[in-house]
Amino acid sequence: MPELPEVETVVRELRQGGPTRGASVVGRTLARVTVRWPRHIATPSARGVQQRLPGQTILGLRRRGKYLIFDLTHDVLLIHLKMSGDLTVVGPDAPPDKHAHTVFHFTDGSALRFSDTRKFGKVFVVGQAEEIVGGLGPEPLEPDFTAKQLGRMLAARHRQLKPLLLDQTFLAGLGNIYTDEALHLAGLHPLRLSDSLSAAEVRTLWQSIRRALRAGLRHNGASIDWVYRGGGYQRHFRVYGRAGRPCLRCGTPIRRMVVGQRGTHYCPTCQPLPGK
DNA sequence: AGCGTCACCCGGACGC
């Protein structure tokens, strides 16, 4: 369930090298691409990817929303991990991984594996990254994303906070977990309407979104950990997945409701809904 | 415009 902090962690480790993902991929040149699950490739096609990528070098790596963006010599490779995807750099003699549905082989014998147990992830090869990420909302952690801007965005809509914050065209990078966490930090009910917030509430929400994301970054995204990465699954969550357990701030049992087909966790005391 | 619903997947949790 990688959200912004988890994707950012993958980007950092693939760029600089890291303990769980191997050495940097920047500078490596693609030799061939193995596609075992053609539907992994969103565009142009498995064959298209296999024809276009060989010979191109990874010049750089960045993130936009939940997308990883590999800048290549001629094209741009984008990967969306969805919930269960992960990327690792392996050597020539690495043991096989039955969930590595797409593998990018480099000329030096190493490879970048896209493992994805649930097969929801997507690979895109396009000329310009904007073709895929052009419609995304602002980056919540960018310095130019201000409380004032968020206030204008919220006021321009008439929607419940939870589904609106999950909407990647509204704001890029928040998923189900950090949205619940941010709303709890802000003391705002998930069903509050976006144009009903006071200026003070907008500012608190802005702060809370950034605080929740930065907390995730500090833990290298380990606050979430991938579902299928063994071990810990350590939780630093205040509400997510804690239904029935006491709110860490006031002790009231955390509630779970479904909003737009999404499990939504909140404290009925700290996050009151006016008029109820 | 906004909302609801479905489809896509499969490991894990749960019930028997």
Add this chain to the structure above:
DNA sequence: TGCGTCCGGGTGACGC
């Protein structure tokens, strides 16, 4: 133990 069933998660498509 094994078997069946359901759930969840991000997103896009579709209908109202």
